[in-house]
Amino acid sequence: MIYWRQAREFVNLHVVFYGRECYHSKVIMAIDTIFSLAVLVMSVVVHEVSHGYAALALGDQTARFAGRLTLNPLRHLDPVGSILVPLFTSLSGFTFGWARPVPYNPYNLRNKRWGEAMVAGAGPLSNIAVALVFGLLLRAGTSLDLSLPAGFSKIAALIVLINLMLAIFNLMPIPPLDGSKILFSILPYHLTAPFRGWLERYGLILVIVFIFFLWELVSPFVGFLFRLFTGGSF
Numbered sequence: 001m002i003y004w005r006q007a008r009e010f011v012n013l014h015v016v017f018y019g020r021e022c023y024h025s026k027v028i029m030a031i032d033t034i035f036s037l038a039v040l041v042m043s044v045v046v047h048e049v050s051h052g053y054a055a056l057a058l059g060d061q062t063a064r065f066a067g068r069l070t071l072n073p074l075r076h077l078d079p080v081g082s083i084l085v086p087l088f089t090s091l092s093g094f095t096f097g098w099a100r101p102v103p104y105n106p107y108n109l110r111n112k113r114w115g116e117a118m119v120a121g122a123g124p125l126s127n128i129a130v131a132l133v134f135g136l137l138l139r140a141g142t143s144l145d146l147s148l149p150a151g152f153s154k155i156a157a158l159i160v161l162i163n164l165m166l167a168i169f170n171l172m173p174i175p176p177l178d179g180s181k182i183l184f185s186i187l188p189y190h191l192t193a194p195f196r197g198w199l200e201r202y203g204l205i206l207v208i209v210f211i212f213f214l215w216e217l218v219s220p221f222v223g224f225l226f227r228l229f230t231g232g233s234f
Helices: 003-018 021-057 079-090 115-143 150-170 178-186 189-201 203-230
Strands: none
Touching (some): 021 079, 021 115, 021 150, 115 203, 178 189, 189 203
16 A cells, blocks of 8 residues: 555545646645644654653653653744754755754763663654554554545654654764764763764764765665555555
8 A cells, every 4th residue: 555645646636626737736735744844843742752751760850840741842842943944854855853852961860871872762762653553553454454544544654754764863873863872872981982072073064964965875774664664655
């Protein structure tokens, strides 16, 4: 089942009545952009809140005191990273953005050895869990021969795709992404000390380079996971 094709046909049927093809295409693009932005914002919020709850479970209450343990997106939105950047990047076909990081104090964590890695890993794991839930819903609809509404299939497929992208992207071992904290916790300190400072200093530049030049190397793996989770393609 190709969920994106079904979704596009569904949108076409509803928009074609409005008239000219140019207007038709603009409406479809606007609907796609709105859905993508809404799913991205809520997926990033789930990601950040998961960091906060992981820190809380390990003994740090910084996020709770800051009022960040909530799914209310207004408490997490960054004007640039949550609105402007996703809006402009979605027009190029790659929706990208971020929310304000949930604060936590690593010195308050009970597990000093693995605490930082556990907090960092909670974000990507939450996105994988969300993707798995909606992927299983799509698989169940196919295996049980249920006639799922095309609109639901589109939104569910979008949720799976964006959450998988967020999880894989954040697991890259580049500061300040979560993968770097996990890597630095796994490797002995004497191996990471010589280059950790350099990576953290130029991390933002490295992230930009990764997005524009190296993401294409990772995207086939995202596609593989999408097919594995949903049983379909995009």
